[in-house]
Amino acid sequence: MTHAYYSTVLDHPVERVWAEIRDFGSYEWAGAGYAATLEDGRPGDAVGCVRRIPVPDGPPMRQRLLAHSDLDRGYTYEVCEPSPLGVTDYRATLRLVPITDGDRCLAEWSATFECPPADRADRVAQFRDRGFAVWLGSLRAALGAGEIMVDRT
Template sequence: MAKSYASTVINASAEDVWARIRDFNGLATWHDGLVATSEIEDGRAGDQVGGIRSFTLTDGTHLREKLLAHSDLERSYIYDFQKTPFDVDNYEATIRVSPVTDGGTAFVEWWATFDCDRDKQEHWVGFFASQVFQGGLDALKAHFGA
């Protein structure tokens, strides 16, 4: 099993950062330029476990992801792929916001575990860490005035 990981410190409170990302359907509002359209299927709310986020990237790629867990207490959610163009299996991702008590900032981490062909592992680990996760974290930093 492979693991892809990215993290950062954002100059805002954990509560403010969580408020920005807590809606599972809100990816288009905070992940700069990645998502063209997004909706939660079956009329579920963006924090309702079991909800499926159906979205299209700006390049036309369509994905579906299912919300597996959502916690305001832990400021985190976990999701998996239901439909993806990526050549990975058993993908499960977590995004979590923690307070940095010294200074009132937020520590944000985003990671995924997945299976893939051994010869593609380095590619997918790098792709998710830099293109997806770090891109989103950079957008959050910019929003909060890094």
């Protein structure tokens, strides 16, 4: 398995950030320029619900919610096959951790997936730098400007 990880500190209370991202069907905060929809009218915290995201020049991406926790402020999802991402067995977790010093929040986004060994570095950069970093930057903008503190491992 290949692993991609990105984290950042948001200068907002964890409850405020969780309120923004809690609904798996709401994806506008990611700044992708299009809205996701949930299939079958299920709520955005229902494990098993499927989020459909439009993809330019291709079929929509479908993502299934595998776990959702208000207590842990996070969720895990998988990309339904076939994946338009160029990988297989993609599973990601987005979670928030309260930082009590300054009433801030650590946002962590990670994914595991399979891909050919020759593609690993590019796929990790794709998800970490051109995905998670961009989407969490858009979340920061949606919440209001704040300092950026990043850990890329």
